[in-house]
Amino acid sequence: KNEVEQSPQNLTAQEGEFITINCSYSVGISALHWLQQHPGGGIVSLFMLSSGKKKHGRLIATINIQEKHSSLHITASHPRDSAVYICAPAQGGSEKLVFGKGTKLTVNP
């Protein structure tokens, strides 16, 4: 069983839709990162959170440490949100990142 499970693996949405990507993990963590990777490879860190909820513009990330689950929400999705979104918990103690396989999001105009 993978240490980090993301769902869905692929997601196609229409512009304006509300998007949710889920991440479940089995390791003990100190924090969890949500990353965005556009075609061509560049990775941007969207959030790092260890509890509760964070919001940047149209993006919201939540985490429930007891349930070992995190979600990334995108409100009013836009074609420029099309990318792969990767969940990456930081293992407690070592702070090593372990990675989900990613969710490929396509937002159509």
Added chain:
Amino acid sequence: KAGVTQTPRYLIKTRGQQVTLSCSPISGHRSVSWYQQTPGQGLQFLFEYFSETQRNKGNFPGRFSGRQFSNSRSEMNVSTLELGDSALYLCASSPDRSYEQYFGPGTRLTVT
């Protein structure tokens, strides 16, 4: 501040050769981590350096090594290249643990 830079951006090598990749972190960042990304395995942690010391290491063979210099710049080396080493190699810097990581653009290595 300038972002994380990686050189070279693209590299083609032959099986059996060795390669050295370079990463310059954001000014003031003392932690540099290296990751490998392949279509089959996704992203995997290679190692982390902090103040010239390797602080963490992933599950990679000894052919993969790295170092960090006093100015926080880091290099990773892969010896005796195999076809399976073809990947995107990313480095990320941060001030220290528990901080957000900033990723470089990556070096795309192709082994033929």
